[in-house]
Amino acid sequence: MVGDLVLNEDSHEVTRGGQDVTLTATEFELLRYLMRNPKRVLSKAQILDRVWNYDFGGQANVVELYISYLRKKIDHGHEPMIHTMRGAGYILRPAR
Numbered sequence: 001m002v003g004d005l006v007l008n009e010d011s012h013e014v015t016r017g018g019q020d021v022t023l024t025a026t027e028f029e030l031l032r033y034l035m036r037n038p039k040r041v042l043s044k045a046q047i048l049d050r051v052w053n054y055d056f057g058g059q060a061n062v063v064e065l066y067i068s069y070l071r072k073k074i075d076h077g078h079e080p081m082i083h084t085m086r087g088a089g090y091i092l093r094p095a096r
Helices: 025-036 044-052 061-075
Strands: 005-008 013-016 019-021 082-085 089-092
Touching: 005 025, 025 044, 025 061, 025 089, 044 061, 044 089, 061 082
Parallel strands: none
Antiparallel strands: 005 013, 013 019, 082 089
16 A cells, blocks of 8 residues: 555555556556555666566667556546656655
8 A cells, every 4th residue: 555545466456545446467567566665766677677577678668658557547636646757767656
């Protein structure tokens, strides 16, 4: 749990503010990794290695793409939790 974002690893269910959020398997893995490292900047390389388990060989835009999918689902109608740290990576912070 990070703020009002809850991830249930057993049932693969995610809620934000008590509302269900439907995620694909890859989106779920990405969110799980972000939630296991709250308030920590994670680089695209770290995310690729952990979520996709291999180097995409210059296809780092897959991380940007999936971050955008997550933002649409997690942050929609709420204060943003997923932030871009220019030149460093991404960070998940509880909404204030």
